[in-house]
Amino acid sequence: MSDSPRPAIGRPRRELADQVFAETLRLVDEVGYAKATCERVASGTGIAKTTIYRRWPTKGELIVDVLLDAFGSVPVVLGDRRLIVESSIRWIASRIEQPGVGAAFAGVFSDAIRDPALRTILATKLQEPYKLALQETLGESEQRVLFLIDLVTGTLLHRLGMTGEPMDDGDLNALIELVVAATA
Amino acid sequence: MSDSPRPAIGRPRRELADQVFAETLRLVDEVGYAKATCERVASGTGIAKTTIYRRWPTKGELIVDVLLDAFGSVPVVLGDRRLIVESSIRWIASRIEQPGVGAAFAGVFSDAIRDPALRTILATKLQEPYKLALQETLGESEQRVLFLIDLVTGTLLHRLGMTGEPMDDGDLNALIELVVAATA
Numbered sequence: 001m002s003d004s005p006r007p008a009i010g011r012p013r014r015e016l017a018d019q020v021f022a023e024t025l026r027l028v029d030e031v032g033y034a035k036a037t038c039e040r041v042a043s044g045t046g047i048a049k050t051t052i053y054r055r056w057p058t059k060g061e062l063i064v065d066v067l068l069d070a071f072g073s074v075p076v077v078l079g080d081r082r083l084i085v086e087s088s089i090r091w092i093a094s095r096i097e098q099p100g101v102g103a104a105f106a107g108v109f110s111d112a113i114r115d116p117a118l119r120t121i122l123a124t125k126l127q128e129p130y131k132l133a134l135q136e137t138l139g140e141s142e143q144r145v146l147f148l149i150d151l152v153t154g155t156l157l158h159r160l161g162m163t164g165e166p167m168d169d170g171d172l173n174a175l176i177e178l179v180v181a182a183t184a
Numbered sequence: 185m186s187d188s189p190r191p192a193i194g195r196p197r198r199e200l201a202d203q204v205f206a207e208t209l210r211l212v213d214e215v216g217y218a219k220a221t222c223e224r225v226a227s228g229t230g231i232a233k234t235t236i237y238r239r240w241p242t243k244g245e246l247i248v249d250v251l252l253d254a255f256g257s258v259p260v261v262l263g264d265r266r267l268i269v270e271s272s273i274r275w276i277a278s279r280i281e282q283p284g285v286g287a288a289f290a291g292v293f294s295d296a297i298r299d300p301a302l303r304t305i306l307a308t309k310l311q312e313p314y315k316l317a318l319q320e321t322l323g324e325s326e327q328r329v330l331f332l333i334d335l336v337t338g339t340l341l342h343r344l345g346m347t348g349e350p351m352d353d354g355d356l357n358a359l360i361e362l363v364v365a366a367t368a
Contacts, residue, residue, distance in 0.1 A: 029298070030298075031298070032295060032298035034295065102297060103294070103297040107294045109346070110217055110290040110345065111217075112345045112348070113287040113345050114212075114214075114287055114348075115216065119346065122346060147358055147359075150342040150351075151339045151359075154335075154337075154342030157293070158333075158335075160297055161294065161297050161306075162303065162306060162307060164296070164297060164300060170327075175335075178366050181366075182362050
């Protein structure tokens, strides 16, 4: 994908992913989730469709990798429950407000309702590491952590869908207080 | 659309809507939101595409009418805050678990993130009557009621997207307790 003089091992594969992820988010932000197809990503990047499909056989798999890349690794927070809850909620809110990320996130959930294979990928690749980190740091049960993930992520995405805007600070603070009270 | 001997005024229009709504929900449940197009609704019902487009110029407008029909009128609950919160949450949860309804609801929010005209329709036609009823019965501010709508609907839809199943009774009760505490 590149002829610039760089260390070879793994680099082209990484650069290909970076280009594909950036173009996917740009398309989702510009034309919406439904119209951001793998075909358009191919024509926008100049990367062959077959190359994209070989690595991401479905749009769902591509979107999950885009989101994993945008979210980055699990933030490790040490401190009391309030600090953990507050920093976790501010972290996911800051990711959801990045251009294209919230719409990609909401779109993939909407697709997943009728797609068991995509739900498995979402649960194992996307949700699992955050779930385990929260179980560990909060000392809550798996069921309770899954409930809190639904609560926080669902609320932030519903706000984005209804208003087209991320949640403002006042309501974000209200959400933090509510979850702090629910984990006390 | 029908040649059966029935009172004429308004009836054919109503029957057309019933057929279109039922076929839309069936399609969303069967093939998912993205593939449930107006074209497929037309071929599934035998109603002309032009007839459907004349009444619902966009898929978003069709889906909002499908949801309004599935939700029905605002339930009037008299009683204390706990009773109002509990019956409202059980009511929306019972609607979201109807076949096709949750997926149509999640899909239209996902589309709305990049579609200001659709957001306006969602806010004024779908959300407004429920918002006003909750402001009136709970005596909470508009901002607080909008926050609680994001919280409850977002949580239920996120659960549906992650698991393909409605929220179980235990977690639904936890959601009710959380909102009761937040409105006390």
